[in-house]
Amino acid sequence: MVYEIGDNANSALKVVDRVTETLRGDQWQPTVSVNEAREKVRIFVKQTDGLVDGLVVMVVGEADKHHGDxxxxxxxxxxxxxxxxxxxxxxxxxxxxDVDV
Incomplete structure (x- = not known):
C-alpha cells in the first residue's frame, strides 16, 4: 500500500515506530533500518525452521522539493x-x- 501523506510525515513515522516495536516483540528479525534526513526504512523478516515465511517493509519518505519531488x-x-x-x-x-540481499 502506498499512501500520500501530505506535508507532515509525523503520523506515518509514529506508525513505523509502533509496528517496529510490535514486530520485535513477536520475534521478527530486523534486516534493514535506515534513518536519513528525508527517509525512514524498516525491513523485517520472520523465519521458521530456517525458512523465510514473512516479510514486512515500511518506508516513509519526505519530498525533496529541490529535486522536483x-x-x-x-x-x-x-x-x-x-x-x-x-x-x-x-x-x-x-x-x-537500495538493499544488497
Missing amino acids: TGNEAVFVNIVGEIDPAELGRITKKLNI
Whole structure:
C-alpha cells in the first residue's frame, strides 16, 4: 500500500515506530533500518525452521522539493507465506530500496 501523506510525515513515522516495536516483540528479525534526513526504512523478516515465511517493509519518505519531488509518501508491504530469499532482491529493487540481499 502506498499512501500520500501530505506535508507532515509525523503520523506515518509514529506508525513505523509502533509496528517496529510490535514486530520485535513477536520475534521478527530486523534486516534493514535506515534513518536519513528525508527517509525512514524498516525491513523485517520472520523465519521458521530456517525458512523465510514473512516479510514486512515500511518506508516513509519526505519530498525533496529541490529535486522536483511533489509529496510525502508512506509505503507498507506485508508478505505472508514462504519467500524464496533470491526473490527478496527483486522485491526491494521494485520498491526502489537500495538493499544488497
